[in-house]
Amino acid sequence: MHIDTVARAGQSPDTSQPYAELGMKDDEYARVRAILGRRPTSAELAIYSVMWSEHCSYKSSKAHLRQFGEKVPASAARTLLVGMGENAGVVDIGQGYAVTFKIESHNHPSYVEPHQGAATGVGGIVRDILTMGARPVAVMDALRFGPVDAPDTRRVLPGVVSGISFYGNCLGLPNIGGELGFDPCYTGNPLVNALCVGVMRHGDIKLAQAPGPGNKVVLFGSRTGPDGIGGASVLASASFDDASQAKRPSVQVGDPFLEKLLIECSLELFAADLVVGIQDLGAAGVSCATTELAAAGTGGMRVALDRVPLRDPRLTPEEILMSESQERMMAVVEPGKLDAFMSVCAKWDILATVIGEVTDVSPEEAERGGRLVMTWHGETVVDLPPRTAADEGPVYQRPYARPGYLDALNADDAVGLPRPVRGAELRGDLLRVLSSPGIADPSWVTSQYDRYVQGNTVLAVPHDAGVVRIDEETGLGIALATDGNGRYTKLDPYTGTQLALAEAYRNVAVTGARPLAVTNCLNFGSPEDPGVMWQFAEAVRGLADGCLELDTPVTGGNVSFYNQTGDTAIHPTPVIGVLGVHDDVSRRIASGFGTAGAAVVLLGETDDEFGGSAWARVVHDHLGGLPPRVDLAAERALGALMAEAARDGLVDAAHDLSDGGLGTALAESVLHGTVGARVVLPGDPFAALFSESAARALVAVRPGREEDFAAACRRHGVPATDLGRTTGTSLVIEGAFADGPIRLSADELRAAYEGRLVADTER
Structure with missing residues (x-):
């Protein structure tokens, strides 16, 4: 030789x-x-x-x-034990415990050979956590594919899911959450982002x-x-x-x-x-x-x-x-x-x-x-x-410039789209949004993952964040969520990235955890395209500024470029993972309504914000305008309120508002629990149901604790609107529409929510 x-x-x-x-x-x-x-x-x-x-x-x-x-947040000096540059970042969660977590991409290999590409993506991120000296305790995944009924998706999706379930289940690691999204921009360029979290003592790094x-x-x-x-x-x-x-x-x-x-x-x-x-x-x-x-x-x-x-x-x-x-x-x-x-x-x-x-x-x-x-x-x-x-x-200092198409895209605001007025029309749109891929029940995928192996999973899919117990004696635990919205980031990469950060932060916070640190997987097209490079530069700037304001340091992550076929790039898709801490996981808050007679309260302010919304996409196949406004101070206030509410046992259930707005949150809270609700929409029923304004959550306040919760809202400066009560098994929505209340039985909601994804993927 x-x-x-x-x-x-x-x-x-x-x-x-x-x-x-x-x-x-x-x-x-x-x-x-x-x-x-x-x-x-x-x-x-x-x-x-x-x-x-x-x-x-x-x-x-x-x-x-x-x-x-x-741009290093002040909390980094107190909590960050190992920062960027190593295989994964390490944070102090108290009681002598440290946690290491990271998310990485395995996009292109998962397109070429879906099962092995996704499986080895899980294996690789698990070893990154292991090399820090930690025992891996859980995994998550953030997945995006082309249209659910496209031939490309039907080839790639089952293989990716089988690869993730095969590898994670064989390792005995619970898969506690993540995301599942669909959009034509991911045809031929699926995103397979895998996260792992591990636990160690401080001296084990x-x-x-x-x-x-x-x-x-x-x-x-x-x-x-x-x-x-x-x-x-x-x-x-x-x-x-x-x-x-x-x-x-x-x-x-x-x-x-x-x-x-x-x-x-x-x-x-x-x-x-x-x-x-x-x-x-x-x-x-x-x-x-x-x-x-x-x-x-x-x-x-x-x-x-x-x-x-x-x-x-x-x-x-x-x-x-x-x-x-x-x-x-x-x-x-x-x-x-x-x-x-x-x-x-x-x-x-x-x-x-x-x-x-x-x-x-x-x-x-x-x-x-x-x-x-x-x-x-x-x-x-x-x-x-x-x-x-x-x-x-x-x-490289790659040249970058704001794409010329953005002016027209931002000018094409969703405010001009025809809106439903009558209750029957609102009802129909709500069911359409609820049944749309990306919002509809993902259990066809998640049921293939073992969520409870090892016996320390406290919350997992379908709840807003995964929660894992770390110490059995004290109840110390962690919460994790990943989020990203390519539609928002396409319209404004700076704001869209901050909205992804805010949503992951909020998903962790509504379980009652204190958000502590951030990891990220930044999925973009070719860096040799100045327009894509501008998207990336703005996204990183938005994330750095947002983490500084939320006081959550970035511990590490991954950049995935060249996610495009020919000259066609995916939507810029930064996926943000947020880690939070529970002092006692027995006080965590689930997302489903579980107690009759609880006050249903909307936290935060609702504006007429539909740019990049699920309603505009599902009902009108529209993408344009500007994404919702970001208010990170309001996110921090909401997070502090939820931590107090969990500690003091004020809230029976909590669900963040994001894709699909209040309508989706109400439906999911009914479907994920055991009790229905009767609510009255404030103001314009359409905006109340479908707006995707940020820094909002839906909570069910424990009977008899309404005054205590209202006082906590006032202390934290979080607007609270009483909507109604949990009752029965159906969702009844009243408001300013002439044709009577919207009535949706649990069976109707379930049929819309659970049927679409299974039907399209098994066709």
């Missing part, structure tokens, strides 16, 4: 290399040659191509993401670093195979075209049963203090793990690639470096603890192999970025400064 060694590279500077096919630009390749002082070997080219890919290096987004480190010259570099877990070569790093760094489905070999293949063993093995290694640095192998595989560990340690490492256990002995060094085979980890281990490390791995039947060691570097080498040397059967095939690959990739 002909191997391209460092010596040969120095003697053949004019050898043609396939850097363009690996996604590198001419100037990037020229810079690699300048760093090395020669042409790269094939193995070195593999490392730089994947490490400098958009997916791994954030080269188009770094300039904007720095705002999260510049692990970092991705390789300190200590002489320490051993150990690869443990699965053998390395040809699956996933250039997978996430390459697939996620280019736009799709007609050949995309031919890229199946670039999609990783997962084994959740091996990952379960790897989790337990790793946690035992951590508990025994047998590792000094740890990194999972996900996107970019061995290339990423070695360069990042070395760059964060002494800057030196020597690796023998021929020691890497293989499933296919024909793999070349560059293929080994680019393989994204799953269920693999890399640890840095002190020589004196190596036998104990290997013993633990053997106990769990985990293959572990020493493939190298940490080396010291001279001051001159350190100045140049350290030294990573890799050999293949004694021949040197890599000799490069690891920091130049891991930390010093290209940073």
Whole structure:
């Protein structure tokens, strides 16, 4: 076999290399040659191509993401234990516990091979949490597809759902919530965003670093195979075209049963203090793990690639470096603890192999970025400064400009759309909105996930946020929600992103939790399009400003570019995850009406706001105008009120108002509970039912606690409007319409809510 060694590279500077096919630009390749002082070997080219890919290096987004480190909320100093830059952020939740959580995309692989793409997306985010030293305790997913009845959706959706359920269920991790959306813009570009949360004690935090010259570099877990070569790093760094489905070999293949063993093995290694640095192998595989560990340690490492256990002995060094085979980890281990490390791995039947060691570097080498040397059967095939690959990739100041179409889009306001007036018309529109994909019952999907495994799930789908108990004795727990609205962000990316943040914050708050921290997955089209780059810049600015005002630091996240087919990009879709804390999960608030005679109260102010609304989309297939106004001070006040209401037992149920407005919230509160309601709409019945004004929630106040709750609303400055009472089993809506009340039995609501998604996906 002909191997391209460092010596040969120095003697053949004019050898043609396939850097363009690996996604590198001419100037990037020229810079690699300048760093090395020669042409790269094939193995070195593999490392730089994947490490400098958009997916791994954030080269188009770094300039904007720095705002999260510049606009730091005051609470970060108190709660943030590990911030951006590691595999996941870590926050203090009290009582000596810490929580790590993160959301990432696996969009393109999930289109190419839906089941494995989604499954390995779950596996990858779980390992990110594991490498922080935490035990993974729950997962969530935020999914978006094309029209529910489109052939593309019928191919991709079932595979994605089966992949998520297969991997998560086999790991024994409850899936506690997320989102399911449909829009034509996601045809051919589904979004599969996976979140994982883990728990640890403060002293258990692990970092991705390789300190200590002489320490051993150990690869443990699965053998390395040809699956996933250039997978996430390459697939996620280019736009799709007609050949995309031919890229199946670039999609990783997962084994959740091996990952379960790897989790337990790793946690035992951590508990025994047998590792000094740890990194999972996900996107970019061995290339990423070695360069990042070395760059964060002494800057030196020597690796023998021929020691890497293989499933296919024909793999070349560059293929080994680019393989994204799953269920693999890399640890840095002190020589004196190596036998104990290997013993633990053997106990769990985990293959572990020493493939190298940490080396010291001279001051001159350190100045140049350290030294990573890799050999293949004694021949040197890599000799490069690891920091130049891991930390010093290209940073682009991409040109951006507000798209010209926005003026016309914003001028096309939904205020001009025909509105229903009579009760029968309002009733019909409410049922249409309730049955629309994205609002309709998602249980065809979520029923395939195990929500209650491990026995610590307190709330899950269909409630507004997932709630997990952390400490059985005290009741300490966490709440998590993810939200995003591409329609809002298309109309105004700054405001739309803040609305996504506000909705996730509100969904956590209405359970009674205190929102604490934020993660994000920013899904956009090509950064080479100035209009898309403007959307991204505005979204990041909106999120940074919003987190500063809500006092919720960003702990980390993911950028997913090139979500487009040809020149057609998806709606800009930032998905925001918010983590909150419950001091006692027994006082959490569910979303369904469960007590007869409770006062039904609307919190917040309702304005005539229909830009990007569900009503405009479902009834008129319309997108235009401006999204609802953001009032983050009102969101904070609402959150503080709900935390007090939960603590003092004032509220029996609570549901945020978002997609579909009050009408949808009322219907879901009836469907998710055991009691109906009779309410009177204030003012214009249409606006009252369908407006999507933010900073609002629907609550059912416990009988006998009405005055206490009203006093709490006054203290927090939250407007409260009495609508009626919970009663019976039907939803009865009265208001200023001449043809009598709207009456909807629970059976009618259920038929509209539960029928559509199942019918379309099983057609």
